[in-house]
Amino acid sequence: MTLQDRLDAFKAEFRAARPPEVRAIMERATAELITSGAAARTLKAGDRAPVFTLEAHGGAPLSSADLLARGPLVLSFYRGVWCPYCNMELQALEAARGSFEAAGARLVAISPQNRVNSRKSVRENGLGFPILSDPGNALAAAFGLRFALPAYLAELYKSLGNNLPMFNGDDSWTLPMPGRFVIGSDGVIAYAEVNPDYTRRPEPAEMLPAIRRAQTGASIGTAIRDREEDREVLVAEEGLSARAKIAIYKV
Numbered sequence: 155m156t157l158q159d160r161l162d163a164f165k166a167e168f169r170a171a172r173p174p175e176v177r178a179i180m181e182r183a184t185a186e187l188i189t190s191g192a193a194a195r196t197l198k199a200g201d202r203a204p205v206f207t208l209e210a211h212g213g214a215p216l217s218s219a220d221l222l223a224r225g226p227l228v229l230s231f232y233r234g235v236w237c238p239y240c241n242m243e244l245q246a247l248e249a250a251r252g253s254f255e256a257a258g259a260r261l262v263a264i265s266p267q268n269r270v271n272s273r274k275s276v277r278e279n280g281l282g283f284p285i286l287s288d289p290g291n292a293l294a295a296a297f298g299l300r301f302a303l304p305a306y307l308a309e310l311y312k313s314l315g316n317n318l319p320m321f322n323g324d325d326s327w328t329l330p331m332p333g334r335f336v337i338g339s340d341g342v343i344a345y346a347e348v349n350p351d352y353t354r355r356p357e358p359a360e361m362l363p364a365i366r367r368a369q370t371g372a373s374i375g376t377a378i379r380d381r382e383e384d385r386e387v388l389v390a391e392e393g394l395s396a397r398a399k400i401a402i403y404k405v
Contacts (some may be wrong), residue, residue: 235265264288
């Protein structure tokens with residue numbers, strides 16, 4: 155069963171269990187976000203990714219510079235531990251993590267929730283990759299993902315127990331559109347997928363070709379830098395040799 159198959163099955167169960175007015179509010183909010191064109195304004199493949207340093211679920215800061223120094227980076231922005239669609243996506247990413255790492259990439263997920271809830275995400279979903287906290291969705295905004303919930307949706311979320319200020323530790327009532335990015339070690343985005351409909355997520359394996367391209371590009375870049383350094387050393391040695399010959403002739 156694919157990730158989307160699981161999401162569709164859950165969505166059908168959710169719709170069957172909820173009153174029509176609840177479904178109507180959620181569908182209205184999603185339709186409005188889609189028609190706003192927000193997804194078209196997000197960062198795309200070929201754009202340079204924003205640099206960041208965020209706190210991981212264990213409390214240590216992680217920076218994009220440190221992560222990219224080890225190879226390509228897979229970033230997954232999600233809404234929070236309260237979102238069942240996000241939890242199923244995290245589980246699918248964990249299942250694919252081995253293939254990402256075999257291709258030379260690191261996997262990191264990012265949400266606006268506080269560290270306590272990030273630890274809960276890791277524990278409940280059995281994750282072996284870090285969850286970073288993005289206070290106020292500041293990094294999500296830099297990627298173009300942040301949006302403010304309409305007041306009618308915020309009221310519904312409160313009634314369902316999804317009190318975002320309590321999960322996130324801020325009163326902004328903002329969320330990221332779910333988004334996935336593959337970033338090469340040069341800081342350039344190699345893959346970008348954003349969907350304003352949070353019930354739809356791509357298969358993790360779809361990122362593998364971009365990861366391999368990014369890794370190959372990094373390898374080529376490293377080889378070019380090595381050749382340039384070797385050339386500089388050779389020129390320097392030749393210069394020393396020439397100066398040594400001149401010194402001999404002078405003697």
